[in-house]
Amino acid sequence: MVLPAARAGQRLRVNGKLIPFSSWPTKIGPKGNASLQSLLFSLDPWAIIDQTIKTSCSAAARPEALACMNQARDFFEGAVDTQRVSARPLALYYCFMNLVKAFCLSRGTRPTFNKAQHGLSEMLRAPGNRELTDAFLRAFVSPNGSGDLQNFSEFMAALTGTGLAAIQDYDVPVLLPQILPGHRLWSSAANKKERFIAVHDIRPYLNKATRELWLNLYFVADDLSRIGVTITRFLAESKLGPAFVQVTCDEVDSASRELICFQQVAPIVCPNTKYANSLQSLFDSIRGLLWATVSTVPPYRRHYVYLRPASEDTQTLPQLLSIYILSYYLGSITRYRPHHFPAINDGVFGPRIQDFISGQAQQFLYLLASEFARREIAKPSIL
Template sequence: MRWVDARVGQAINIRQRPPTFSFFPTFQGATREGVHSTLFATEPWNIVQHILEKLSDANARRQALAFLVQSRDFFTAAQNSDVSAAKPLLLYYSFLNLAKCLCVKRKGTALGMVQHGLSEKLPTTPGAIHGSVSIDILKSPATSAFVMFANVLGANLPQPAATKTHVEIRSQDFLAQVLIGHRIYCQADNIKERFISLDRIEYMQDVGTQEAWLRVRAYADDFTRLGYGLTDLSKHLGAAGVWRNVNCSVVIDGRRIIEAETVATIRYGHRPSQVLSQISIDARPRLWRSVTAYPPYRKYYLYVPSAAQVLLNQLLTIYLATFYFGSITRYKPEQFDQILKSPIGPFVFEFFSNQPTQFLYLMASEFMEQEVAKAAIT
């Protein structure tokens, strides 16, 4: 996509401060929108419990709290388990129960029968380390935990081919979409890195027309060092025509900055804060993030997929990878041992060392609809 001049405007300020980009930037106050601050917690489980205790439906509340107890116990047990033993399986059941909690919370009613909605398959080729996961999309969506989880996240799922009810995704495709340990995985699988760090995401406005939009910037050399084109910034932030590359002359410490902005704007009435949440929702599907211990407590990334890859929501990708390794651990432990000894073994260890806590904080943010980060207390 060609470069064009940026839309004339300025960064949004609310009460003399620019709001930090977030999936959950605002909340509805008594008379107007308020801007969220980051919520700090050393035990995000307690935050989730507090939210679930507010459910008005008694059956839903009891069920959700029971799911939460199981999730927390599985999580705690996993921390004391070895990766080569039960950790993957314990974490999967922790994530499954936490996902069910979120489903109950968003629906407001208790769940009926729930199935995994997933099945794992390893190749029969001797020495092969990559398999696939089959996702039940259409056969039993009302009982599939994975489909229900996707629905409450507002995440799109791939549609099966004609006459099919399932979609099969190769493990190398969804494992490559796991942010934590991505570079280790790429080196092991001999593929090019696909995550590119974003330097800044800003809410912009034109005060005269009362229009708001999003602008993103990144370092040009992060694209060129991996062999990606600079126009890939807009290309992979959304569907065709949603973003455009804009001219930028900024250089920081000798490094060129490139920028992109949304093509469409959103009109607001009295205040730009009225539309911040909608702007974030529109941008969310193509952004990955990590929880950090320093301001602004979230780091955002762009993913550059291969032509054949099916992109999944970040939380769904973590969930799918945990199911995959957990299922192999349960039914084919000897094959999981082979995976740990394979070139991607270091990635698997990294995944189970750091990803669980990331998932927990990202999920706590979903329950709160506010960013939750680890309290930096020593």
């Protein structure tokens, strides 16, 4: 198949700098103009969350938000304490739950979570079914019929702008592969192909004559061929199509591996030559399709797309929501039926579950701290 040529343009530069992808590339100044934001390093993301609450949360909601944050931090210590193995899943969930309440209060989506409920219920498909492999989570609309807020749907609304429109069930086996760190443990246990494909680069391009901006996404060709994914399937299951199409590319990575380029079909037109003012909307066009890992080495954020079968599309959640809902399931088992947890750990997905419990506290904390601050937060590599 003959590929179309890439659209004519040049790499976008602002103040002479190439622009890397960021969920929050700019901040808006008092005159309404955008200025670039750099990556912010912090050994203590709790301090950033605390500062954000104090500066952005309403005065009425601030004491509640701060109390939730402080309790989340105490639960965090329990979640990362390797000596408290049996209680770690429960501590992990309550850490996340309190952080989520503080986040929603800071965003001003609700004035209080005083009588909020989990908004989730874990169940088995039928009596006698096995935990984990036959389990699902039912998520409820917020507020419910009695007017009580439901934490999960409220978190969804604060992150995405829209909560649940109706009761939704999420199968635990469908949630497991959506967790990025440790994904290959799931792939090995389930005897299935990997679903995450690393993004090699995300580049904004500009046509100065038309003031058009668009994105080019680059992937290593071997990453697709290694797991037998065709371009058509890749575009469909990553949800990049039809907004992106493959175009010609003659580039290679640092190891001389061939790259594939997908170009955004519909550019955005900037109203003037202050291109930084349009960066946020440009990057927002792809943000919902990306997963990220936070690391202590450059580039500090690595992005991925997730290939999901069509049958699982309605149960695929944004990254933070999938972490949150799975932590609820494991916390609920630990709290109400702890005798089932050893069987889960001894099962084929046991290493996947242990990896989740051990590794998600830091990931969730840094990712949500970034949401609080609306800026990429990373842990520095040298103390």
